[in-house]
Amino acid sequence: MKKFLYILPVLAFLVSCESRTYEEISDNTPITAVIRYNSDIKPIMESNCISCHSAASSIPLASYAQAKNNIEGILNRIQRPAGDPLKMPQGGSLSATQINIFIKWKADGLLEN
Known part of the structure; x- marks a missing residue:
């Protein structure tokens, strides 16, 4: 019985380990809607890019x-x-x-509104 109590946590740990990468587990659903800057791109840019790429930076991406x-x-x-x-x-x-939203935005013609 003692052996079982020692083996059980080890087995539980081994079963719980996951080795898939971020790319394998992230949602990669194709984008079907038309992508527009104001509604789709701008929020991503504001959350991830504008802190370094403001209007005053050397590579501005604020507009x-x-x-x-x-x-x-x-x-x-x-x-x-x-x-x-x-x-x-x-x-x-x-x-x-x-990333797919940016790719689709380009494919859709880089629409603003």
Whole structure:
């Protein structure tokens, strides 16, 4: 009986371990709605980008025109692999869904409203 009491916690620990990556468990549902800057992109930018890329920064992304004109750079940076020093946002990552929203925004023609 004592052996069972020692083995049970070890088995419970082993069963509870998960080795899937963030990319495997994050929602990567295709975006079907038309994406617009004001309703879809701007909130993501305000939460993740504007603290470093305000209107006064060297690479401003605070307005529709700035985001639109820099879409290639934005996509390049947010899609870089984890650990890449050029990955944005610094010290974090957008979710797969948020990245897909940017990709779909470009595919939809970079609409503002």
